[in-house]
Amino acid sequence: MKSRSIILAPFFLPLLLIVTSAVPNQSPLFLQTSDGPSIENARANAPEIFNAIHSSMRQWGSSLKHNGMSFFPATVPKGTLFYHGTHTPEPAKGLEWLAFEIEHAEFFARSKTGHGPGGHGPGEGPGGPGRGPPPHARMDSHPTSKHGQEIHGTSKDKNEGSHSYLHVYQTSKPLAKLLYIDGMSAAKTSMGTLDSTDYIIRNISHASTEPKKDRIRAADLCEIGEQWGIEGFLRMESGFEIILCKFEDGLKFLSASQRDELPRSGKGDLRTFEYARAVGHRYQGIMGGRVEVDYSSMISAFFYPINLTNPDASRSKLPRLPAPSESDHLRRIRSDLLELFVSGEYAKGETINWQNVVDMIVTRYSDRLKFMVQNDTSEATVLSEIKFLLDLHTNYAQIDIPSSIEKCANHFLEPVVPRTEADHLIHAAILEVSRNICRTLFQVRELLNDRREVLKKGEEKQLIQALINQLDWTTWLECGKCAFDEVCYVATWPWGRSEDHTSPGCIKWDDIGDRRGYWDPGH
Known part of the structure; x- marks a missing residue:
């Protein structure tokens, strides 16, 4: 996943040699090695890193960019409410799932002898035809993990489970050693949603993606977590879960x-x-202060020299990891991830909320860039919009375009001082994205101002559209406000048609039905 360069007019070429930083006195805290993270890799994958941070803990962006490549330590504060659907009134013990939303847990509040209240859940759900039992349901058999241990949490009481129950739990202390696996990492598909879990954390090349095997995956994660000092794993499907x-x-x-x-x-x-409405309420974040993400400890495949090209050309925008047997780099990522938690010593230090920085940039430019490429937006209007965006960074008493571009690129980075290895990598990626935005806008402004240049029809819009294509922000697929009897619908495993992924839209309450077709069935 390499970023594409913007074609510049001749007077912009010297800018390629400028390498400045909002924090010139800070130096990266790591030694770059051939298989390790580097500033160069962060710059090359800048749009992907930027978007991973923007979409983290957000249902919308994580649904569209469902093949997550990144990991973040996370904390759930004391007093947070969670929900759990099961077949017994007794408190759960050992390994189990917690849902952040009532509707998510309700789906799994099923008896062992049937499908629970009302038969199937939305669209027949994970337990529908050809998909096995609900992935969170206890199994009558006793599966074993990768390491051969019997998985705890299975029941031997054949009389248990004739009813279904919804449990409510509250954290009695902060859950401070969670690992958030980004993207739609709870989606049981062979499309790449499980790559980071199976290839990096579990270190296996061929894992079943059948929903009924997810308890085996969870048991493996917890066995590894016990060694690393991780108490739980935060994932997303149609809703976030732990x-x-x-x-x-x-x-x-x-x-x-x-x-x-x-x-x-x-x-x-x-x-x-x-259920779809509840999922939609979390499109822009989990809300309620329920999760604190440690961005300053981010580990991402985008930091490393790995070919993340998807072998399926029809899904070229979605990265894929190579199998562990095909890449030594995955072992390095796993080792770096382990070092965050090893011996149970992980403690969240002072962290930068990089998502706040990214949000400032997206809200500044997202709507305005799209407005400028509309068919009915004139050259004069484009120039006026760009002037509005760039005047803050322009000193008309002494115009210096290279200096203005750097001021523009660094503007939202001024308040932050990178301290950790991840901070420096993220800073480099965000600066690269910001610089491309500012460079393109200044280029278009000069083209429109310089009447000596004969513009090809729509040339300024072509430059802005090329920038939009490179940025690939998920905000440009948002529905806007739907009617009260509608929900903005995007494909979230296991539901959704292909068009729900490529062109999400408002769907009326009685037209949701059994929407299938986008996700592969797993194996």
Whole structure:
């Protein structure tokens, strides 16, 4: 995933030689090696790193860019509420799942003898035809993990589970040693959603992507986590969830409510719509201060010299990791990730909220860039918009375009001082993205101002559109405000058609139905 260079007019070529920083006195805290992270790799993959930070812990961007390549330590504060659907009123023990949303957990509040309240969940869900039982449901058999140990949390009581229950838990202490795996890392597909989990953390090349095998994956993660000092793994599918390795440690059991066992169906049943609505409420973030991400400890494949080209040309915008047997670099990433948590010594230090920095840049430019390439936006209007964006960085008493570009590129980076290795890599990536934005806008401004240049029709819009294509921001696929009987619908595993991924839109509550077709069935 290499960023493409913008073609510059001759008077912009000297700018390519400028390498400045908002923090010139700071130097990277790491020694660059042939297989390790580097500033060069961060610059080469700058748009991807920028977008990974922008989409982190956000359902929208993580659904569109579902093949996550990055890891972040994360903390859940004391007092946070979670939900868990199961077949017993007794508090869960050992390894289990926590849902951030009520509707997500309700889907898994099923009895062992049936499909729980109302039969199937939205679109028949993960437990639908050909997909095995719900991935969070306990199994009647006793599967073993990669390391051959029987997986805890399975039940031998054949009389247990004739009803379904929704549990409510509250954290009794901060869950301070969680690992957030970005993208849609809980999606059981062979499209790349599980690459970072299976290839890097589990270090295996051929893992089943069947939903019913996810408990084996979770058991492997928790065995590895016990060695590394990780207490749980934060992932996303149709909703965010935590695989918590020891339910007895850090959770307070508040209640267990038996669910209505009577089937509900018909045109008035809103469960599918309400689940989709709940997912939509988290498009722009988990909200409620429920998760704190340590961006200053980010580990990303985009930092390393790895070929992340997707072998499926139809999905070229979605990166893929090579299998462990094909790349020594994955072992280096795994080692660097282990070092964050090794011996249980990880403690979150002072961290920079890089997502705040990225948000400032996106909100500054996203709508304005799109406005400038609309068919009915005139050259004069484009010039006026660019003047509005660039005047802050222009001293008309003594115009110095190279200096103005650097002022523009560094503007939102001025308040931050990188301290960690990840900080320096992220800073380099964001600066590269910002510089490309500013350089392009100054180039277009000069072209429109210089009437001696004969512009090809729409040349200024072509330059801006090339920038938009390179940035690839997920904001440009947002629906806008839908009607109250609609939901903005994007493909989230296991539901969604192909068009729901490429062109999300507002869907009426009674038209959601069984939307399938985008996600592969796993194997």
